[in-house]
Amino acid sequence: MKKTLILWTLGLLLGCDPVATTDAGVSTNGSSSAETSFASSASDVLHQVPPELTLDSFGNMRLEGSDFRLEDVLGDHALYTRYTISYRSNGLLITGILNVPKGQGSFPLLLLNHGYIDRDIYTNGRGLKREQDYLARNGFAVLHSDYRGHAGGDESPDERKVYDAGLEYSMDVLNGIDAIREAKIPSIDASRVGMLGHSMGGGITQNIITAYPDAVDAAVLYAPVHTDAWKNFERWRDRRDDDDRTVELYGRYEENPAFWQALSSKNHLSKIAVPVLVFHGDNDKDVPKEWSDELVKMLTQLGKEIEYVEYPGEGHEFGPQWSDFMLKSKEFFTEHLQD
DSSP states (O other), X not given: OHHHHHHHHHHHHTTSOOOXXXXXXEOOTTOOHHHHOOOOTTOOOOOSXXXXXXXXXXXXXXXXXXXXXXXXXXXXXXXXEEEEEEXXXXXXXXXXXXXXXXXXXXXXXXXXXXXXXXXXXXXXXXXXXXXXXXXXXXXXEEEEXXXXXXXXXXXXXXXXXXXXXXXXXXXXXXXXXXXXXXXXXXXXXXXXXXXXXXXXXXXXXXXXXXXXXXXXXXXXXXXXXXXXXXXXHHHHGGGSOTTOOHHHHHOOTTTOXXXXXXXXXXXXXXXXXXXXXXXXXXXXXXXXXXXXXXXXXXXXXXXXOEEEEEETTOOSSOSTTHHHHHHHHHHHHHHHTOO
């Protein structure tokens, strides 16, 4: 009954017919998974973790997002409503938040991918909250996945204890698009999709736009991690659990370069087919700005549609230049997500 009331309220606020509910959550209104899924004909098995730790394997996976649910109302703001949400990612429960603008119309969908936050302190919707708010106030529906193993989501079933460069989290983000398309919420136009990723979330975004070039229409990279999986692993390997077996199983880069190259979006940049906007501050103590310098140089040499905004004095999370960052991001998404 609680979810029915929430969805009824959403329908009234948006001036459209309320969204019907079923035992499975939000109605699909007759949609078929074949119309919305990122499933690849290369595989008919629904794996919950990548069977191989390569970008190619990830790009050939059968992906399935389903059972999208609007849960509780977290905030009823003047210009948007903030909900807790859940959906299934290849069968695993994923939680997150959804900000839905108020008013008439069908709003483009933005996926916001948060950076690394220790799971022991992570809470639903944490990370990029300022950005979630700003973009919803400016007419974008904002979906923020918690990723598997975070907040109320299911744990990863992977028992390999190895670094995967964010491939599992990338699955969950892609399946969020699939799930919300299946839900067919009247106020959200999920045929127009943008993605913004911060730090580790930037790495997730890089995975997606290289392995699934048609998944989104535009991408913003906000102080993103490196496109080279080894460089990321090497820099933050002290954050790995004591039982991590990555080096034991796959070796260091100099011992097994083929493995690390196959796991890196760096070696798939030629597949990018969408405009990319990169932001980085030169006082970033977490992710070196030189990493974005290198990425932009490679994309430019490949002839990709790339824009780079550099902020003197800014750290990993922008302060004085944050308003300019958001204005430029809004204008970028508005331009590339037009009807």
